[in-house]
Amino acid sequence: MLYELRVYECLPGRLPAINARFANHTMKLFERHGIKNIGYWTTDVGESNHELTYMVAFEDANQRAAAWDAFRNDPEWAKVTEESHRDGLIVKNVRNQLLTPTPYSPMQ
Structure with a gap:
């Protein structure tokens, strides 16, 4: 499993x-x-209270690439994005990390 x-x-x-x-x-x-x-x-306590942090998972890197590609090209996503930006842009910056569980991690 690959976590993002x-x-x-x-x-x-x-x-x-x-x-x-x-x-x-x-x-x-x-x-x-x-x-x-x-x-x-x-974020309740930390550097910024203007952040959404989230984690998603994929079977592997190939499935991740295909899933993000399909999501980004979904016409419904384009419509949702356009509607949500009516009052201006929402996101200033995006950071991401790809994480692989260690052998001892309870989350596999």
Whole structure:
């Protein structure tokens, strides 16, 4: 299993918009395209309270590449993105890491 940790740094005041987009659309579209939802978090204590951190999972690197490609090219995603940007851009910066569990990790 390959895990991807992603952090979306939102523009000030736009965290509610990204949370709504994920809750109402993105998570379902991820699952449709083989992107497994693991967890979603906001920052209570830390560097920034304008961030959404989430983790998704894939079988392997090839499945990850195919899933992201299918997701990005989904016409429904294009519509959701356009609608969610009506009041302005949401995300200022995206950081991601690909993580592989250690042999002793409870999460395999």
